[in-house]
Amino acid sequence: MTALYEKYGNAIYGVITRIVKNQNIAEEVLQQTMLKAWNKMENYNESKSSIYTWLNVIARSTSMDAVRLKRYQVEQKTDTLDPLVHDSKTSNINVSKIDVGRLTANLEPKYKDVLDKLYLEGYSQREVSDILDIPLGTVKTRVKYAIGILRKELENEKSLFLGILFFIILIICLC
């Protein structure tokens, strides 16, 4: 469980926090998510999805359950996400592997907006369509395009990494 938490906890927590928009509730949801994963571990099928995807689906559904709770509506009046997300003093945000700026550099705002709302903020496709006032089909298309861009960026990073590694090995061999 510790390994699972340390490997995926930060990313899951980031998604949860943006959906529920409350730190206290986010912590509870994270705890529930990990416990659900623990109790349903025997149901995980690696041929159907990665473990992160599986965890993420649990986290999203648990977050949406919390959002529907009445307490969420009360808590939101007294506490907000902004200090948590934008606080530069918030330490240990694990972005050491991924540079969000570089990752999304080629992602236009209209695609990033759809991706953020659908993936990070927990809205359904229908809700995103209503909020952004775009057709449902456009939501699907923009998500697909945004992920396509991210896939290319990751591929480019992988290629760059391999290239650098090859160069280093070459230098070592020549020396």
Added chain:
Amino acid sequence: MLNNIQDIRESGLLELYVLGELTPGDISQVEAALELYPELKTDLNEIEKAFHSYAEAHAIQAPYNVLNKVLAQTKSDITTDNSTSSSSPSSGIGTLAKVALLVAFSTILFQFFSNRNLSGKYAEDLKITQDNCDDEKQNLESKLALYRELDKINNRSISVSATEKYPETKIIFNTNEVSKRNFLQFKFLPPLESNQSYQLWSLKGNNPPIPLNVFEDISELLEVDFVEGTNAYAITIEPKGGQDTPTLENLIGVFSITG
């Protein structure tokens, strides 16, 4: 209907599948396609990585207190599971805990059913108490009504003329010739033997004494018979139950009505 692998890739369903945004029908369709086209799994893996990377880019440090809580819960689950099969000391504690839980539950059940019976008994006792209170209330109201008679304007209070044999006798005789009611208030009377009673007599002209009320209880105001034309009333001590002629040597006192 997705006819080929290219349709699937362009449909956007794989992305939505990773997001968990598909209906059960669409999920089945995607999973069937994954079975049919194993190369789609590469696309799926890359999509998952893209989403994961995006989430990592927006990650927030997960609090360690949450991990501790999760670990505590999962360790508790493991201990509970192990206690059913192993013979280690922890399994003994687990068994003990189960027995304690069973005892506690049984006790609660017993108390519950006892309380149900007890509440029935309480209800019965309460009813009896209520009935007693009602009776007492009626009794007191009756007595109050008697005392109110003494305050009526035509009521006359006459102190007993005690005999030499019983000089300490103190009795108030209340008579009302309009309402034709008599009451006796007892302050002091000579004590009775167990086989004796007090008896009231009406003395009217030259007629033999008329036997009236026989009583032993002198604790309360006592309403007694009213005889029209009585000149005096007398009290004697008689054999228990009274008799038809007075025992004159046991005359306690006389109340003169006509003066």
